[in-house]
Amino acid sequence: MTISPFDALACPLDGSALQVSGRSWQCDAGHSFDIARQGYVHLLPVQNKRSKDPGDNKEMVAARQRFLNAGFYQPIAIALSRAVFPEGSSELSISCLDAGCGEGYYLRHLARNAPEATNLALIGLDISKWAVLSAARQDKNPAWVVGSNANLPVLPETLDRILCLFGFPVYQEFARVLRPGGEIIQVDAGPDHLRELREIIYPELKEPRQAEGSAPDGFSNLDSSLVRYNLTLPDKNSIADLLAMTPHLYRANAEGLARAAELESLTVTVDATIQRIKKD
Template sequence: MSTLENLSCPIDAAPLRQDGRMLLCEHGHTYDLAKTGYVNLLPVQNKRSKDPGDSKEMVAARQRFLNQGHYAPIVDAILESWPDPHLVDHVRVLDAGCGEGYYLHEIGDALSNQSIQADSIGLDISKWAVLAASKRSKQIGWIVGSNASLPVPDCRFDVVLCLFGFPVFSEFSRALSDDGVLLLVESGADHLIELRQLLYPTIHDYKPTHSDGVLGFELIKEHTQRFTFCLSSQASIQDLLSMTPHIHKASYEGREAVKQLDSIVLTADVKLRWYRKQKGIYHV
């Protein structure tokens, strides 16, 4: 089965079918598959900048960091908390904001080891991220696209993952099956606290997101994953810094202080929240 089946034209939402190295809709819109197999379904008119999303350099830094396995406990926590009804023989998964594909690839491998077939799609607004992801796995369909307008038909997925991303709940609801579930993974109060204490003169109070709930979804499971890890080189520290918003927000003095480090032990504090779609909340 093609990894890019059952998608929609981002211009008119008509079904896309594959014809050789392209996807096309009944109204004549065509989208070429890249050499590595991904497809760009982000129309020019939907871009907010010429090169949206993470830069080529940021993607490379994230790839180097994640490939060292520092965040493997996050993958473990996702799999351990996965709702049982969606651990069936076949599950359709969307990673909305997939980055360079580390999490979706690791999750797919783990599900396969449990004899669960995952029909997996990874989507990101950064073409550099999707290019890197498409080199990581050929068993996953990779799309350049936006969470604000997912190029998929209604009820396309059983599970939507949004890991450290930008959720668009109305679109997630539309793309999920009636009993579908959504996972949000976000930073907790102490995430990378040791690094932040070096970067900033004061640490702002933590404000949890979606504390009043999420429209259209029912919270069914919540989990906190805390662990420590060590970065033993300045290059690794800079890779981590480059893949976070802190690279742009921190003061010059803070960034210079971090440059003096040869190693650092860091706390990871990550919140996982699973939600079940509620029927009839969004009009689709």
Template sequence: MSVVPFKALRCPLDGAPLSRVDGGWRCPQGHSFDVSRQGHVNLLPVQNKRSRDPGDSKLMIAARRRFLEAGHYQAIAGAVSRRILAHAPERTPLAVLDAGCGEGYYLRALAGVNDGGRELAVLGLDISRWAVQAAAGQDKRMAWVVGSNAALPVPDQSLDVVLCMFGFPTPAEFARVLKPGGLLLEIEAGPDHLRELREIIYPTLKAPRDMSSAPADGFHAGGSETVRETCRLGQRDEIEDLLVMTPHLYRASAEGRERALALEQLDITLDVHLKASLRNG
């Protein structure tokens, strides 16, 4: 796989195309955005923030990085990469956005696939500056942006694939930035995902969500797939990282967190649904 520079960015203030200049990006109206020392750029205007430090915390990102690098979600990453690469014939270039990229694990897995020299122009976007900073520090080949799914800093119809991993889907924005026939790949937790952990930290489990929803406006169905397997966490640190990297840390009761963090090992179920939708046009 050959990762090439991602150049299709637009100004978050006026929507004009951004051009790469020394040390940053600039639009024709003179708005400029510096590239950080780590290699990412902040395209989230202050007025679009709902809090001072939105998104996942530095603590959550560090825990997720350790957990994912240990290989626990490798089966999920493999399924995601296969589906993205199956969207177009071999050697066809792909422009890919991970909308909610976290620390970049799934994009790095995609770029690591041996796919006969296919060119990938890759953009990782997250509202958490800690996530984007961590991602940029691990792979300089890709473009990393602090931004929001509610207003993607990407031109209309410029992407082949949008990936949304356990994130916050914005179908209208996804339809805007995808080319006709482009792939929207949403990854959602199935009813049994991390069930063993949830049974420990919650008094009762919520009823499972309906996973058979119709495609959003502007899309038609492109197939679905379920990844399901059992994973053993053999160390207390791994269990703690799993808890800390998810919203369960803040939703669980104090007693539930204590029960989970007292465990020496835990077998957990991975149950993840891949839903593909194709943009009309």
């Protein structure tokens, strides 16, 4: 097994190929993007930012790192690896993008569990510079990029897999950068995901959205699987870390957050669906 950084990067300003030159990535038009000391590259132009510091902030990233490294979501990571490397698969080379990689937990798990005969070229992309910085500090093998799913800095038809975990899929962009037959591995929260926590922090629960059964244009559904288990959070810190890495931290009112802060422990339902979606 060989793990290498994905290198078919594209200039976020004109879409042309980027090449490494010293400590920067450059295109033929002269656009240059410095490689940070930690090894990542910032490919999110200022004009494409919706805020000065988009994505998860430093504290949220730290909470996510503590929570995931404690193994609370390991069953999801295991199921994800099985979806990327289905039984009987014989691919010798796979180029894989984690679109919304956070601090890189799932991509690191994937690399550790790849078949021995498979060569993996990996890229982790997130809009949060704090997330990408954390990922780069923990593993030097993938290419770590600050960027946006809405404008992936990747050359057309160069990827075999795209991971999108609890994120924001942009299917038109995913179709552009996937090779024919390439797959999206998409993980979404099920209707009961963290229900017990939500019942505590919200006055009432909204009915969950019904999952769409049809595949996006240009794609076909291959299969789906369910990851469901009870998870016990043993202390205040693990509950706070889980809350900090979800949108509920900002959606809940002060009273709901105060109720969560009083908890000494909590058992929640983890409910996630993993879909394999193939580019036609």
